[in-house]
Each structure stands twice: as structure tokens, then as C-alpha cells.
Amino acid sequence: MEARALTSDTFWEVDVPVMMGADHPAPEGIPPLIYFQTSGSTGVPKWIGLSREALQVSARTVNEHLGVTRESCWVLTLPLHHVGGFGVASRTWQAGCRMVSFEGKWDPFRFVQWIVGQGGTHLSLVPTQVHDLAAAGLRAPASLEAVVVGGGILMEDTGRAARELGWPVLASYGMTEAGTQIATQRLELLDQPYVKEPIDLLACWEARDGKTGRIEIRGDALFSGILKHGGDQWKYEARSGDWFATSDSGLVEGRKLRITGRTDALVKILGELVDPVAVEAALISQAAGLVAPGQAVVVAIEDTRAGNKLVLAHEKSVKRELLELALEAYHASCPGYCRIKDLVAVEGIPKSPLGKPLRKELSRIIAQGSI
The missing domain is CATH 3.30.300.30 (ANL, C-terminal domain)
Structure with a gap:
């Protein structure tokens, strides 16, 4: 599916199931959700289903947290079938702003040359990409206002080097089940040396320390259910309960999170x-x-x-x-x-x-x- 389709009114208003990145049509009879493939702790593939309403709650909250307006420009660097890339498209539609897509194999030099001419203001990167930019000594384009770093921990040495080069990197914590971000550092921290924690809980989420040592979350952007394929049949399982136990251990300190590791690891x-x-x-x-x-x-x-x-x-x-x-x-x-x-x-x-x-x-x- 192309990025243009995800930023159209038709996609968000139609009530049909969509399996992002699938090479087959959605099975009949499943709820009309947006499904993203992921692997559980056992490595068995499963599809996480989120409602369009939940994805828009996430998009609106992230945009508000990062100061995105109609004059902003989201930069897409992640695959659309992954919830991180999809989130960029949904935030673009929600804000009514512009979006540009970086095509081709990742190359930090080509990326910087390209983005300078695009006027991008907001983007998401993974730690490896930030490392590449900082290691190459590449200065950030002046138009950038926020770079959300997800998909892993950005080490403090790398984060500080990136900020010294003008890259406005902000640590984040999220997962497919939450429609992308659960917590993201505040823009006000960009005037200070980078630290990887704590990370600020977004307005649409509540979090608590679970009895099993896992962080538990609750909010309107939470997934609706899980679709699994076993043998020749598809089986949909609705989420039970308001609270969801993540696979991550950590500390909940008011509206801030400190992630200490993965319990399934x-x-x-x-x-x-x-x-x-x-x-x-x-x-x-x-x-x-x-x-x-x-x-x-x-x-x-x-x-x-x-x-x-x-x-x-x-x-x-x-x-x-x-x-x-x-x-x-x-x-x-x-x-x-x-x-x-x-x-x-x-x-x-x-x-x-x-x-x-x-x-x-x-x-x-x-x-x-x-x-």
C-alpha cells in the first residue's frame, strides 16, 4: 500500500479490515481493524489489530506532544507495513500537513542532502540511523524540530553527539499494541544534554507497575485484539480487560517511565x-x-x-x-x-x-x- 493511500479520507472512513504488508486478502469475518504483523516472545507470527479510532488517538496525541501543525512536514523513513511507518502517515492525515518519503536504501549522506531540500520538520529514526548520522559528523537541516528515536535504546554518547550536530533527538518507548508511542521525551529537553531516560508518558496513556514486574498500560489507543493463523484457519482473539501487560520491566514514576529490560528476555x-x-x-x-x-x-x-x-x-x-x-x-x-x-x-x-x-x-x- 502506498503512503498516499494512507493519507486519504477514504482509507480512514471505510469500515473494512486491512492487513498491512500482507500478500493475501484479509480473511472473511474478522473485525474491521488495521492489522500489523509481529512476532511474539515464542517467535510465532501474529497480527495485532487496532481500530481506526485508536490509531487516530495515537496520531493526535503524538502530534500535540511534538507541536505538529498544518504547516509541519512529517518525513517517512520507515516501512509502512510497520506501525512506526504507518504512524507517520496517520499523523500526517490527522494534522492535515505535508509528508515526504525517503526512498531507497538507507545512506546517511544521501539522506541529509535529500532532506535539506524537503523542509521536513518531524521524523522517526531508529538508533542505528542516528549513530550513522553522528558518526559521519553530518549536521542536521535547520528545518528539523523533532526526531523521535524508537525501536531500541539510543545510547547517551550517541545521543549527545547527535544533539551537538543539531539533531533534535528524543527518546521514545512504544510498541505495536499501542499504535506506536507510549512515552516520548518533551521538546523542552532539547536545550539540555541528551539522556536516555526518564521518558514522558503521553497524554492518552496511563501506566502502572504490574504485579509480575511488567509495565502495564491503559488507554484509548490500545489494540483491540490479535489475529493468529494455525493450520488452515484464522482465529481472532479480542483483548480482555482494560490494562495490558507489556513485555518490558521498568519503573513508573508519576508520568515518567524508566525501562529496565524485557521480561521475556x-x-x-x-x-x-x-x-x-x-x-x-x-x-x-x-x-x-x-x-x-x-x-x-x-x-x-x-x-x-x-x-x-x-x-x-x-x-x-x-x-x-x-x-x-x-x-x-x-x-x-x-x-x-x-x-x-x-x-x-x-x-x-x-x-x-x-x-x-x-x-x-x-x-x-x-x-x-x-x-
Whole structure:
């Protein structure tokens, strides 16, 4: 589906189901929602269904939070079948403003040259893209007012380097089930050095600390249900209850969030619960911004003695000496059960279309020795 179609009145007023990015028509009899494909913690594909009303609540709230007006211009850099890219189109329609799309393979130099002539004011990027822009020393176009960074954690060294180059980066937290953003830092913070947390809860959301350690959310932009395919049949399951337990652990401090990790990523090592993603963030921070997100990934591999062990997989383009120095600094203060046991070079880290590392696939590759 083209971006132009998503910014038309017809798309938002018609009451039919739409499966974004699907190569087949929507099955008969399912609710008239907008469905986005994602993979659960088990890796089984599922489709998250959101109503048009929920998506517009999200769009309107994000626009208000970021100061978007009819004179603004959203820049599309993410695929439309992903809720992050779709969100740019829905915000454009809601605000009645302009939208421009960056086509082709990501290239930071070409991107900056292109956007200078477009007059873009707002865009969403993933941490890898911000790293590329900062590492290349590329200054931001003067027209930019806000860059929402999602799809992972933007390290503080990279965020501060980007802000020094004029990129108005704001950390965000969101998910498909919420129609994109749940929390996004305020524009007022752009006058200060970048920090990755806390992140401000958007006006349409409530959040609380769940009994199971997961952050729970409630709001009018929440998904309606889940569509799954098993065998030859499709099955739709409506969401139950007002509150939704995310897969993320963290702290809710009034209207601010601090995300500490993913509960579905925790593993037991020597009897202790360990989050490989949190270990990775602590380790990469020791590399002083010289390693791009997704170039070095910490995964857990089964171990006979310890239950699991942590392995650092890195692309061969990353200098091993740099990672060894970062490991030395990290190991100087981490507890024993959080130590990295192996350093493995791979041709490439398997990633999603948005550049997120596919950790389960990477663990399987390393465990099988097929690197």
C-alpha cells in the first residue's frame, strides 16, 4: 500500500479490515481493524489489530506532544507495513500537513542532502540511523524540530553527539499494541544534554507497575485484539480487560517511565536472572559510541554447568581490539554471573526490516556453530 493511500479520507472512513504488508486478502469475518504483523516472545507470527479510532488517538496525541501543525512536514523513513511507518502517515492525515518519503536504501549522506531540500520538520529514526548520522559528523537541516528515536535504546554518547550536530533527538518507548508511542521525551529537553531516560508518558496513556514486574498500560489507543493463523484457519482473539501487560520491566514514576529490560528476555545464569539486552547496553556504552547498534549483540546460549552463558556476537567489520577493551572495562565492575564468556565474529547479525537484532535466530546460529 502506498503512503498516499494512507493519507486519504477514504482509507480512514471505510469500515473494512486491512492487513498491512500482507500478500493475501484479509480473511472473511474478522473485525474491521488495521492489522500489523509481529512476532511474539515464542517467535510465532501474529497480527495485532487496532481500530481506526485508536490509531487516530495515537496520531493526535503524538502530534500535540511534538507541536505538529498544518504547516509541519512529517518525513517517512520507515516501512509502512510497520506501525512506526504507518504512524507517520496517520499523523500526517490527522494534522492535515505535508509528508515526504525517503526512498531507497538507507545512506546517511544521501539522506541529509535529500532532506535539506524537503523542509521536513518531524521524523522517526531508529538508533542505528542516528549513530550513522553522528558518526559521519553530518549536521542536521535547520528545518528539523523533532526526531523521535524508537525501536531500541539510543545510547547517551550517541545521543549527545547527535544533539551537538543539531539533531533534535528524543527518546521514545512504544510498541505495536499501542499504535506506536507510549512515552516520548518533551521538546523542552532539547536545550539540555541528551539522556536516555526518564521518558514522558503521553497524554492518552496511563501506566502502572504490574504485579509480575511488567509495565502495564491503559488507554484509548490500545489494540483491540490479535489475529493468529494455525493450520488452515484464522482465529481472532479480542483483548480482555482494560490494562495490558507489556513485555518490558521498568519503573513508573508519576508520568515518567524508566525501562529496565524485557521480561521475556531474562535467562537464569548460576541461579540469577540476567537480561542479555541490559548487559549489551552496559557493554556497548564502554565503546564510546564507536560501535553502532546492532553491530555487537549479547545473547544467551545454553550451558551445562551454569544453565546459560552470555556470548557477544559481533560483525566482522567491528574491530575485535575495540570490543576487547570494552569487555575489560565492563568486566571490572559487573557481577560474575553477568560476565561475557565468549566473543564470536559473524558475517552479519540477522535483523528485522527496522534493524532490530533477531536474537533468537542469532542464538540458534551460534549454538549450532553455523557462523
